[in-house]
Amino acid sequence: MQAFALIARRHGPLMRVYASRLLGSDGEADDVVQESFLVGWRRLGDLDRPEHVRAWLMRIVSSKAIDRMRLHRSHDDIDDWDPPAPDASSPDRIVEARLQFDAMWLALNRLPAEQQRCWLLREIGGYRYQEIAEGLGLPVSTVRGLLARARQSLLREMEAWR
Amino acid sequence: MNPDHSAPDPELDGHTLAELGEYLDRGRTPYDPSIENSPGCRLALANLTRLAGLSGGLLTRQAEREPDRDALWIAGLLEIIRAEIASGRDVPVAHPDPALRLTLTEAAVRGLVRQAGDTLGGVVMGRCVLDGDVGEPGAVIRLDLSCAVAYGLPIAPTVDWLRERVRAELARHTELVIGAIDVAVDDVYPRGGAADV
Numbered sequence: 001m002q003a004f005a006l007i008a009r010r011h012g013p014l015m016r017v018y019a020s021r022l023l024g025s026d027g028e029a030d031d032v033v034q035e036s037f038l039v040g041w042r043r044l045g046d047l048d049r050p051e052h053v054r055a056w057l058m059r060i061v062s063s064k065a066i067d068r069m070r071l072h073r074s075h076d077d078i079d080d081w082d083p084p085a086p087d088a089s090s091p092d093r094i095v096e097a098r099l100q101f102d103a104m105w106l107a108l109n110r111l112p113a114e115q116q117r118c119w120l121l122r123e124i125g126g127y128r129y130q131e132i133a134e135g136l137g138l139p140v141s142t143v144r145g146l147l148a149r150a151r152q153s154l155l156r157e158m159e160a161w162r
Numbered sequence: 163m164n165p166d167h168s169a170p171d172p173e174l175d176g177h178t179l180a181e182l183g184e185y186l187d188r189g190r191t192p193y194d195p196s197i198e199n200s201p202g203c204r205l206a207l208a209n210l211t212r213l214a215g216l217s218g219g220l221l222t223r224q225a226e227r228e229p230d231r232d233a234l235w236i237a238g239l240l241e242i243i244r245a246e247i248a249s250g251r252d253v254p255v256a257h258p259d260p261a262l263r264l265t266l267t268e269a270a271v272r273g274l275v276r277q278a279g280d281t282l283g284g285v286v287m288g289r290c291v292l293d294g295d296v297g298e299p300g301a302v303i304r305l306d307l308s309c310a311v312a313y314g315l316p317i318a319p320t321v322d323w324l325r326e327r328v329r330a331e332l333a334r335h336t337e338l339v340i341g342a343i344d345v346a347v348d349d350v351y352p353r354g355g356a357a358d359v
Contacts, residue, residue, distance in 0.1 A: 005240050012239065013225035013232045021221070030235070037243055071286060071351070101223050104216055122187070123217040129187075148180030155179075155209050158216075 004041055011054055012037075015061045018124050021108070022065040022117055032068055036060045055126055062125035066135040069117075100158070107157035115150040118143055175200040182206050186214070253296045256337060268292060271336060275305065278331040279324055284312035288348060294341070302341040310349035321345045 015036060020029035039060050047056055108116060117136060121127040129147075133140040170176045177197060185197055186207060197203045225232075252265040272290045279287035287309050294303035305328065311320055325343045332338055 001244065004243075008240055008243075009233075009236050012236045013229075014222055016232075016235070017221050017225045034239055034242060037239060041243060098223075101216070101220055104220050105224060108220070119217075123214060124221055129184075144180055144184065148178070148183055151183050151210060151213065152179050154213055158209075158213065 004037075004044070007040075007053060007057075008037055011057050014054075015057060018058065018120065019061050019065050022062070022120055023068060024113060028068055029065075032061060032064045036064045039064070058125050059127075062121055062127060062135070069136070104154065104158060107154050110157075111150055111153055114138075115146045115153070118146040119150040119154075122147055171202075173202040174206060175202055177203055179206060179210075183210055186210050251292075251296050253336060253338065254299055256299065266336060268296060271296070271332070271338070274331050274335055275307065275328050278328045279307070279309055282320075282324055282327055284315045284320060285324055286310045286349075286351065289346075292338075296338065299337065300339055302339050304341050305343040306346075307343065308346040308348045310351050311347050313350050313352055317347055321347065 012033060015033045016029055019032040019036075020026050023029055023032065036057065040057055043060075047053060108119070111119070114136070118132055121132045121135065122129075127135065129140055129143050132138075132147075133143045136143070138146075170178050174182065175196065177200070182197065182203060185194060190198075190207075197207070250267040250269040253268060253271055255264040255266055257264050271292060275290050276287045279285050287307065289306065289308040291306040292303055293306055295301040296303060307324075307328070309324065311317055324345060328343060329340055332340055
């Protein structure tokens with residue numbers, strides 16, 4: 001349990017941000033991370049290489065978040081998609097790298113929900129196109145399109161930082 | 163190969179950004195000279211690579227924004243996990259051979275209850291507490307449950323249905339004597355299509 005507490009402290013915050021962006025809701029994200037840790041704890045034996053723990057946890061979060069989305073999938077109603085939280089300013093937002101991340105974060109938040117999800121599942125969750133398609137209940141061709149559009153928009157927004 | 167949504171970009175020598183993204187996702191294999199020899203494509207690939215490189219750091223940085231809040235939250239989370247796993251009492255299961263001692267763990271029983279609720283349709287289970295001496299065969303156990311119900315479902319009949327189902331599942335898999343099943347509906351979630359059917 002000590003080792004697991006360490007894992008939770010180390011990766012919990014990232015799992016939470018990830019789940020929250022996927023689901024568009026902080027409350028649900030907390031539930032999903034909690035479930036993911038329970039699953040992770042039970043299946044800790046399946047983890048063959050400890051250095052993969054983060055990727056492994058992110059996959060669990062992805063699948064748990066997808067379960068949630070299935071639970072109330074219909075379409076991306078404005079109602080069940082919390083508006084992106086206003087970016088909390090910190091006093092030292094002067095470093096360029098930070099500004100770049102901020103710009104990217106804002107750009108990500110501006111993407112339509114399905115594009116965000118595809119992009120997050122691919123880039124953070126490490127999901128393959130087929131897995132994203134199954135998870136979101138979309139044809140693979142649609143996932144391709146959404147992912148391409150997400151990347152295009154992000155690149156466009158990031159242009160200033162080249 | 164060409165996704166229907168975007169026409170080839172003249173700057174990309176007939177390729178699309180989607181194709182390039184997928185090429186990158188495949189680890190730039192199999193080697194495609196028409197991409198690798200095009201300056202436009204190489205520039206786009208470099209940008210996509212940069213974007214992918216930033217994406218990991220992007221969420222990590224967001225995650226590091228509120229360390230205090232996170233520390234509290236993680237502590238709470240670990241408390242819940244401890245309660246779920248560590249406090250699992252043994253629930254005896256009778257066997258004709260008195261020399262054999264069979265038990266279920268309390269966590270397994272909770273798992274049955276959750277499963278019964280989560281697969282009902284329109285219900286997402288929350289808390290599940292077995293109140294009573296589960297180690298004593300025949301002792302009456304009260305269940306204390308909480309759940310979220312899909313918006314628009316009539317709450318009272320749904321809860322009755324949940325109770326019935328939990329009772330049936332526990333009767334099937336355990337020898338627990340279940341008394342009252344108290345259910346607190348503590349949330350309502352937007353109703354979806356597919357999962358509720």
